[in-house]
Amino acid sequence: MALETAYIQEKxxxxxxxKVLNFAMNRDIFSFEATPxxxxxxxxxxxxxxxxxFHFLTDLCGVHYPDNDSQHLFAVVYHLHNWxxxxxxxxxxxxxxxxxxxxxxxxxxxxxxWMERETFDFYGINFIGHPQLKRILNMEEMVSFPMRKEFPxxxxxxxxxxxxxxxxxxxxx
Amino acid sequence: xxxxxxxxxAPPEGVTxxxxxxxxxxxxxxxxxxxxxxxxxxATSCCGIEFMATMASHYDLARFGSERVSFSPRQADMxxxxxxxxxxxxxxxxxxYEQMAEPRWVISVGACACSGGVFDxxxxxxxxxxxIPVDVYVPGCPPRPEQIVEGVMQLQELVKNxxxxxxxxxxxxxxxxxYNL
Numbered sequence: 001m002a003l004e005t006a007y008i009q010e011k012x013x014x015x016x017x018x019k020v021l022n023f024a025m026n027r028d029i030f031s032f033e034a035t036p037x038x039x040x041x042x043x044x045x046x047x048x049x050x051x052x053x054f055h056f057l058t059d060l061c062g063v064h065y066p067d068n069d070s071q072h073l074f075a076v077v078y079h080l081h082n083w084x085x086x087x088x089x090x091x092x093x094x095x096x097x098x099x100x101x102x103x104x105x106x107x108x109x110x111x112x113x114w115m116e117r118e119t120f121d122f123y124g125i126n127f128i129g130h131p132q133l134k135r136i137l138n139m140e141e142m143v144s145f146p147m148r149k150e151f152p153x154x155x156x157x158x159x160x161x162x163x164x165x166x167x168x169x170x171x172x173x
Numbered sequence: 174x175x176x177x178x179x180x181x182x183a184p185p186e187g188v189t190x191x192x193x194x195x196x197x198x199x200x201x202x203x204x205x206x207x208x209x210x211x212x213x214x215x216a217t218s219c220c221g222i223e224f225m226a227t228m229a230s231h232y233d234l235a236r237f238g239s240e241r242v243s244f245s246p247r248q249a250d251m252x253x254x255x256x257x258x259x260x261x262x263x264x265x266x267x268x269x270y271e272q273m274a275e276p277r278w279v280i281s282v283g284a285c286a287c288s289g290g291v292f293d294x295x296x297x298x299x300x301x302x303x304x305i306p307v308d309v310y311v312p313g314c315p316p317r318p319e320q321i322v323e324g325v326m327q328l329q330e331l332v333k334n335x336x337x338x339x340x341x342x343x344x345x346x347x348x349x350x351x352y353n354l
Contacts, residue, residue, distance in 0.1 A: 139261040
């Protein structure tokens with residue numbers, strides 16, 4: 001018997017109540033939200049429950065939504081895959097600006113180590129319990145979190161992008 | 174006997190007599206240096222592929238005395254930076270440059286090494302001349318092997334005409350000091 005999305009929903013709702021919400025098919029992947037305090041336990045259940053058996057963490061990443069309300073400014077998205085049934089789920093947890101931290105899942109999936117470091121590197125999201133939470137891709141001296149939308153895309157050290165050279169000024173002065 | 178003609182480098186200006194040839198030490202040293210520039214390829218992306226073509230038989234950089242590619246900075250004369258240099262890579266490039274012995278020259282190959290190229294972004298160094306002094310810039314994205322050869326030939330001109338005392342001059346020391354080297 002294939003793993004039905006309704007069954008996943010029922011199983012999670014039974015265990016976590018209103019801490020898991022907004023179940024929906026989103027671009028062919030069954031998606032739902034989990035509150036930050038429950039996310040670790042939700043993923044653990046998805047992994048260790050014999051019926052669910054989501055034993056593979058495909059992806060873990062951060063998102064910044066600057067236009068959302070203060071409760072939904074940041075998100076951490078987890079993609080899980082059950083290889084036996086070939087079913088995927090997407091779990092999102094929303095974080096607030098003031099409390100930008102979530103429990104690390106490195107104890108469940110070793111591969112999440114680098115992915116959480118990358119998310120910290122680019123969004124400044126703190127993963128509680130991570131063994132080595134430091135920058136992974138950017139240089140260590142960097143003070144900002146470059147994938148946040150308030151961060152300018154272009155480098156301020158650029159010297160050859162002078163409008164005069166592109167005929168963009170009135171007198172080309 | 175083969176019919177091929179060997180192209181020899183012309184001797185510098187000087188006085189020829191019976192059994193002797195007199196010229197300036199500067200010219201002789203310049204001639205020797207210019208025709209045995211050992212390149213150190215610092216290839217990080219697609220310009221490096223063009224450099225491979227430049228070194229291979231068709232374009233053959235060896236014709237200019239650069240057949241000995243040195244992968245140790247201590248034995249190289251000419252640092253060829255080819256490709257995007259990220260800010261994380263910048264200290265490493267600087268360290269490689271510091272390890273090279275004087276006299277040393279730098280060719281910046283391609284738009285990324287010269288100015289950052291299309292990568293006007295937080296993670297990319299906006300031109301290697303932000304961290305090390307550059308002698309010759311080769312434009313292009315990526316430049317064709319002919320252009321890289323032209324860059325090397327331009328550098329040879331610089332090397333030929335460089336005073337043997339230039340590296341001790343206050344101007345040169347000031348240049349290095351401006352880079353904190």
